[in-house]
Amino acid sequence: MDYNLAKNYLDDEKVQWAPMRDGSGHGMAELGEIKKDMVVIGADTIGSSRAKFFADKFPERFIQVGVAEQNMIGIAAGLAYQGKVPYAVTYAPFLIGRPWEPIRTTIAYPRNHVVFVSSHAGLATGPDGPTHQMTEDISLTRCLPNFTVIAPCDTEQARKAVKAAYDIEGPVYIRNSREKTPVFTTEDTPFEIGKAQVLRKGTDVTVIGHGYMTYFLLQIAEDLKDTISIEVINMHTIKPLDGETLLESAKKTGKVFTAEDHNIVGGLGSAVAEFLSENHPVPLKMHGVMDQFTESGSVKDLWDKYKLDKKGTQEILLEFLNKNK
Amino acid sequence: MSLTDKKIKELELMANRIRKTSLELVTTAGSGHTAGPLGMADIFTALYFNTLKHDPKNPTWPERDRLILSNGHICPVRYATMYHAGYDITEEELKTLRQIGSRLEGHPNARRIPALETSSGPLGEGLSQACGFALAARMDNMDKNYHIWCLMSDGEHQEGMTWEAAMLAGKYKLKNLTAIVDRNNIQIDGVTEEIMPLEPLRSKYESFGWHVLEINAHDMQDIVNKLEEAKAIQEKPVFIIANTIPGKGVDFMENRFGWHGVPPGSGPEDAFPKDQQFDEALKQLQKREDEILSQME
Structure with a gap:
């Protein structure tokens, strides 16, 4: 298969570097144009998690819960039960770690279609230290029945993943790191959830x-x-x-x-x-x-x-x- | 809106039947909660037989009121009420509570019975979800078409998530939301004000931007009036403190936290030995039913 990777992508100097959260932020804002039942929920991190791209375009479909991640999950579940497609967006330790049991009960168990989009996954978070470098989020989502777990390889793939997640049944977790990483796939690189x-x-x-x-x-x-x-x-x-x-x-x-x-x-x-x-x-x-x-x-x-x-x-x-x- | 005395008596009679059915349910199951279902039977009756906009034959009707049960452990009273209200639950099925393969799980499973709206059990999670329901209704411009009701326990006000949701409902002025707390003052380990005090509950909610009402949860006229009043309040979410007597209707269960989480046949033996608890409880409820019937004549 031809993956149409970027030109000269193997060269550190020539490859473009960008944060995955940019791609997921743009992906959500683009998807919002065509999916009128999509709702984004932010938790006082909308600038750095890039939920702001959507919030600025569709303020009537954006909910700001403040620093309250458990509530963010409950709100997402309520919206999903009502037929909306909520995207909950914040840093990985607070999105997945902090409210894990509400995720299990209100989203995974009833198989609600909620898309979780993180930033700050892994050591590529940098100087904030281990409290913010989430290195257990895949374990915590993978063990929950009904979950789909995605870790895009670059910002372009993150953009595609948040869009593709709209059509998946049940909860989906999309894992993004904070810092810039090489962008080696292109708009023409195919992407299918579940296909390595x-x-x-x-x-x-x-x-x-x-x-x-x-x-x-x-x-x-x-x-x-x-x-x-x-x-x-x-x-x-x-x-x-x-x-x-x-x-x-x-x-x-x-x-x-x-x-x-x-x-x-x-x-x-x-x-x-x-x-x-x-x-x-x-x-x-x-x-x-x-x-x-x-x-x-x-x-x-x-x-x-x-x-x-x-x-x-x-x-x-x-x-x-x-x-x- | 004041209902006729006859209608009030009919509701009281139904509440008493729902108490009997709830007791039969948990006794047959051999486990589950007793005090909460008895204490909330009048409120469930008022909701399902007077206040709620719903259609038991069409439980997913888009314009139905949504009833979200946050403290899922009192679900026997919801199953009993739905059975009497004509939902798709048979007498045979009631006997399967908590058994393998049953739709009537120990805590509500909305995947098996969509009319339950949400799956619940772990405390403190219902109000958040109710807020999500209310926000979705507003986005669809349907917030005048149906109401969101959230039933909660007092103990679950010790969960931080409850207050996160209370704060959000005030911020977004969710006028299509009414939360009702079963203020029975008991929880598994004892009395709420000793375990972790909740008072002053009224002023807490008021300071979070809610309109607060208080009801005598065993006075049917007061219940139906206040539920109507709650729907009429504009610009604010409404919080109703329902002062309930846990175990209401059975004197040896009333206000006893020992009866919180056990069925007849497993309760404290100070009044009656285990093998007589169910029969004695039913006898008292039957006596009450006869009283109401004679009052109706």
Whole structure:
């Protein structure tokens, strides 16, 4: 498949960098034009979460709940029961962590169609520190029945995801990081919820990422191409997991490596491990935030220290490959 | 609006039947709440048999009033009321409360019975959802066409989420919303004012921008009058403090928190041993029914 990725996207210097929350903000504002039953709910973060793009255009379909995330969830549920399609938008720790039980009871259990759009997922939040760097949101949503969980790979994919989520039944979580990340997909890159993207074919190892980590995996595959043939999968939808694509790739390469800006407990790595251990066990390495709280710092310093950039991830990948020759 | 004495007596009679049915329900189930359903039977009767705009044969009618039960644990009284009001619940089905496969779950499941409007149980979440319903009605320009009613417990006012919603309803002046609190003063661990005081409840709501009414929740005339008054209030959401007697109608259950979360057959044995609790309770309700019938003649 031709994914129509950006020109010269593998070059750090030439690729455009932009925050995913920009894409989701624009996506919501664009969708509001055609979907008159769409409502956006903000919680005193509408500037930084980009809910403002919608709020400015459609003030009559925007609700400001203030710093009250539990109420935000209840309001969303009430609107959904009445046939509206609410988008609840704020930082990931407050959107998913703080009101988790109301999400479970009022949205997941009755299968209400509510779209959760976050900012501040993962270490790519930067200097705000661990309270605001949400690294457990995938675990918390993935374990709830009826949920669809999406972690777009860049701002363009975030834009497409918030639009596609309108047509999904039940609750949908779309995970965005705060800081700028490389924009390597384009308007012409296809996107389908639940369909993994094999962005690069290979035969020696399958590497799987979500969010901006997919970009680093593509760079690593390019750099190592003379010695190792790496297959790169963008698993933007973590639930439902595209087992078919995963199985086909694992059968071909016989080794799987996952990388994500999320706790290794309960994230993409766990989802892949659950699937492969039942269907086709192969050597597996899960790379990510190693079940710890991290610290403040610039995103680049955090990536370096916690090995979530290209260099660190490549080091972990090569260790894994050396152990499993 | 004042109802005729005859109509009031008919409502009282129905409330007493709903109490009997509620007791039978929880006794057959062998678990569930007793005091709350008995205390709220008069309010449920007034709503379903006088105040609510609804059609039991068409429970998803777009212009129906929405009744949101926040404290889901008193659902036996809602199931009993809906049965008597002619909703699609049979006498046989009532006996399946809390059993595997039943639509009548221990806490309300709106996926199985859409007429329940919401699934509920965990406390403090109903008022937020009711606000969401009211906002949606306003966006559709339907806020004059139907009313949103939210029934709540007093204990769930200890949940912060309740106050987040109370604040929002005041901000948005949700005039199509009325919340009714079952002010029975008890919760599982004891008396509310000892566990975590709620008073002054009236002035709390008033300061959040609500209009507050108070009712004697066992005086049918007072109930129906105040419910009408609530609908007529413009520009503000309305909060009704319904002063209820938990366990109302059965003297050995009244005002006893030991009867909050257990059915007849499992209650405190100071008045009657377990095996006589249901029969004694039913005897008292039957006596009350005979009284009302003789008054009606």
